[in-house]
Amino acid sequence: MDKPAERRLQDRRRAKPSLRKGRLLHVRSGLSAEKTLLVRIGIVIVLLTLVIAVFWFDRDGLRDNLDDHISFPDILYFAMITVTTVGYGDIVPVSHTARLIDAFAVTPIRIFIWFIFLGTAYELVVQRIVEEFRLSRIQKQLQDHIVLCGFGHSGFIAAQETVAKGHPADRVVVIDDSEDRIHLAAEAGFVGLLGDATSEDTLIKACVGKAKAVIVSTGRDDTTILVVLTVRHLSAATKIVASIKQEENIKLANLSGADLVVSPPRIGGYLMADAVETSHATPFLCDLMSAGGKMVLSERRAEADEVGRTMAEITGGMVVQVHSHGRNIPFTERNRYIIQAQDTLLIISPPGDGKIPSPAHPL
Known part of the structure; x- marks a missing residue:
């Protein structure tokens, strides 16, 4: 989001707590599930290696009740059953040093590994089930809503004006690939969807097929045109309004399936040209376009x-x-x-x- 829009949202949030917060339809972590799992497996392997190393260097403090000999496989076996809290009693610490190591070094590692296991299970299984449930519940409520692709300065103004013209804020779905912008959109009362607006999966989650209109304001003409093509592929009837900066890309946006193309530089140029010759035409036109005007x-x-x-x-x-x-x-x-x-x-x-x-x- 551009700095002015972001500051306005943050200032309003500090000045008066929001009485009606929006919802986060789908928020992903920075890493994919596969990368997250690999990182955590790596951490567990490092911790297990540390436990094995500690027991190996202090193997004289351990006793094997079966053959009274501690080998490396015995250390590997003992480390595993100790970390997993199984403990069959066939190998036990007998020296004070071994017991202190188990109490103050291995036990914290054991607890940390269990936190990793439980956290991974929650994030990759339980949390995903909860998120899918929330996603399906919110999607059932989305009908004749507005999907806003891009929550930069123009997108922020478009969302504000849409609500000012009478459209409920909880029927405005904001799509952006910035988690900060999505949280700001939710703070403003909108439904936030973190993701790539050019992705069919993201647009399907936003229910573009049931939307009243899709506003595309990504800040880049190539990205905007790609979003328009994807939306039109998913829905032939949904109205698409696209913001295009470069004059030569307006025709491409129309050919891509946009019902209406808005060019902010062109409109700004018209208003500035009028302001040269008149003193009241430009303020009147701005007032006319705003929902809060006279x-x-x-x-x-x-x-x-x-x-x-x-x-x-x-x-x-x-x-x-x-x-x-x-x-x-x-x-x-x-x-x-x-x-x-x-x-x-x-x-x-x-x-x-x-x-x-x-x-x-x-x-």
């Missing part, structure tokens, strides 16, 4: 009582554009164009003054 820009299907009227005759806001059967009807036609059934209206209105969007065509 005016809101909304999109909805035409109601039955609006069909047959002109754009200028619509109440509850100003219709600035109509999308009709693949055509965009501009504001200049507001006194001539007659609204038809199934038209989509783009309306500027005060917050709460517009009509409720039709469920058949969500915003």
Whole structure:
């Protein structure tokens, strides 16, 4: 996450404890299960070797009740049964030194090895079962949710605006490969999913097939396009909104399956150019795009009582554009164009003054 967004989340967390925390849908450790297991096996081997070495150098303090002779296989055998606390009594420490070594050197190693065994069993078996149960339970609740791929500065703003526009925070699934960002997303009330957004497995866990929309803002155009391709492969109907920086990559994102491509540099350029010649246009446009502004820009299907009227005759806001059967009807036609059934209206209105969007065509 960019520093400004991260600071805002951390400052808000310090200032006031969150009353509604999000959930971590799936958080992995830094090492894979195979690497974790290999590391712990290596630690156990080192500790067992240390125990064997200690008993071998102090073998005179041990007694074999069978043949009264301590060989290396006897030391290996005694080390194993001592560490595993089996203890058959056929080999026993008889000297004070051997008993002190067993009490103060071998016993802590034995306890540490058992902690490794129990921790590994919990992490690789019990914890995985618990995580799979939590994963399936949360997935059952995900329907018409929003999947946000990338929780950088743009992704953070997109998530905030999505909630401000009325979408529940616990229906926003944030995917990122940074564990810190995922925990920050959960602190902000979202569902955090740690993983690679280009991976089919990760996207399936996020239930992209049942999502209302997928917002892709990874910060890299190549990664964004790959995510778009993967999402479109998994779901032909899910709406995909992609953030693209380079002009030449916009066409590629569209061809990859994005329904709408947003170019922050282009939008920023437009706003800065307007700010040169005007003093109020840029603040108004920014206010218009924000859910917390004095005016809101909304999109909805035409109601039955609006069909047959002109754009200028619509109440509850100003219709600035109509999308009709693949055509965009501009504001200049507001006194001539007659609204038809199934038209989509783009309306500027005060917050709460517009009509409720039709469920058949969500915003």
